[in-house]
Amino acid sequence: MTSDVEKISELDPSELGKKDYWENAYKLELTNYADHGDVGEVWFGEDAGQRMVNWMSEHPEYILPGDAILDNGTGNGMLCMDMAEEGFTNVTGVDYCQEAILLAQKIRDEAGCDVDFQVGNILDKTSPFFQKKFKVVTDKGTFDAISLSETAKTDKLTYIANTASILEDTGCGLFIITSCNWTEHELTAMFATHFKHLETIPTPSFTFG
Numbered sequence: 214m215t216s217d218v219e220k221i222s223e224l225d226p227s228e229l230g231k232k233d234y235w236e237n238a239y240k241l242e243l244t245n246y247a248d249h250g251d252v253g254e255v256w257f258g259e260d261a262g263q264r265m266v267n268w269m270s271e272h273p274e275y276i277l278p279g280d281a282i283l284d285n286g287t288g289n290g291m292l293c294m295d296m297a298e299e300g301f302t303n304v305t306g307v308d309y310c311q312e313a314i315l316l317a318q319k320i321r322d323e324a325g326c327d328v329d330f331q332v333g334n335i336l337d338k339t340s341p342f343f344q345k346k347f348k349v350v351t352d353k354g355t356f357d358a359i360s361l362s363e364t365a366k367t368d369k370l371t372y373i374a375n376t377a378s379i380l381e382d383t384g385c386g387l388f389i390i391t392s393c394n395w396t397e398h399e400l401t402a403m404f405a406t407h408f409k410h411l412e413t414i415p416t417p418s419f420t421f422g
Contacts, residue, residue: 217402223366224394230361232309239312242289243319252289252320261391261416262292262353268389268414269349270299275387279303280348283379285335286355290317290328297326307333307342336371343379349387350376357394369403377407387411 228234246252269276276282278300284293287306290313296304306328308314317330333340335355359368380386388408392400401410 217398218405221399221402224360226363226365227361229358230363230365235310235358236312239288239310239316243312243316246316246319252291252316262295264414264416265292265351265353265389265391266295266299269296269301275385276301276349281305281345281381282349282351283307283342283347284351284353285376286352286358287317287330288313288354290320290330292351292353293317293328293330294321294324294326297328302327305329305331305342305345305347307331307335307340309334309337335375336368338375338378343375345379346381347379347386348381349389350380352376352388352390354391354393356390357392360394373404373407389414 242252279302281303282296282301282305284290284296284304284306287293287308290306293304293306304327306314306317307330308317309332311332314330314332317328321328321330331342333342336359356369356372359365359372362368376388380388388404390400395403397413404410
């Protein structure tokens with residue numbers, strides 16, 4: 214019998230799955246920020262990140278303000294800063310793109326937020342952040358980008374295993390993901406080897422016709 218994961222088709226590779234695409238994108242956004250204070254693109258829009266932050270703040274039975282939180286693939290760091298503004302005090306944002314981290318640090322310093330930003334890659338366990346355990350890991354687009362790489366099939370498995378490995382060993386760690394490439398059913402199936410689905414954060418939907 215074919216498993217649910219085996220039924221899921223791989224996505225066609227895209228420029229969005231290549232590191233040099235993001236390096237060039239964030240070089241441009243660094244220039245734009247220096248020229249006129251534009252923080253750059255907020256992946257999936259600001260509302261998507263705010264829904265994640267709102268859910269976290271509304272569930273103190275799962276997440277306390279001082280719990281260690283990692284934003285994986287933080288980009289310009291806006292999700293981290295939204296979490297800090299909501300009162301979360303132990304937030305780390307990582308990205309494999311040095312230019313993204315430089316941009317996030319500049320925006321953070323201007324805003325006066327207390328967030329730690331560092332270069333790191335969830336696919337590389339030599340990254341410094343693997344030395345720490347986190348109560349919560351968030352992802353707003355990183356798994357989607359990995360899914361568009363030339364080596365997506367193996368990289369997705371590494372991503373899932375590595376994400377599980379950095380969560381606290383208490384069995385109460387949380388992984389919160391926003392995706393536009395995968396359905397809820399597909400995500401649940403792919404992550405089932407290491408995670409149990411807890412809840413789906415409601416998102417607006419539209420019906421046409």
